Amino acid sequence: MAARLAEGGQAADNAVLEAVTSHWQEAPERPSVAEPVAPYVRPATPEVRTFTPETARQAIENDWMYQAGNKPDLTREIARTRALAARLGLAAEGLDGVAEWTIY
Secondary structure: OHHHHHHOHHHHHHHHHHHHHOOOOOOOOOOOOOOOOOOOOOOOOOOOOOOOHHHHHHHHHHHHHHHOOOOOOHHHHHHHHHHHHHHOOOOHHHHOOHHHOOOO
């Protein structure tokens, strides 16, 4: 190997590559025939839906529970709300009107 490294060029590159890869584990072969493929679904924007206030509230609560891993932590949620309020430049007493904001 030392002689091949001294030669330089392609011989040196091959010597280094062989030295590095000689101890690599063999990668398992990937299936090459009959590998299942997901069906193609044409991308589309879902239709606009109108929710009743109760249905909208339930959808938001379900999403929140999913994001919280069905284990909501009130202390953590209050800390996140305060951090968001600070980023928005609101004092704690300024949060009362936030629920009335219209967000698009």
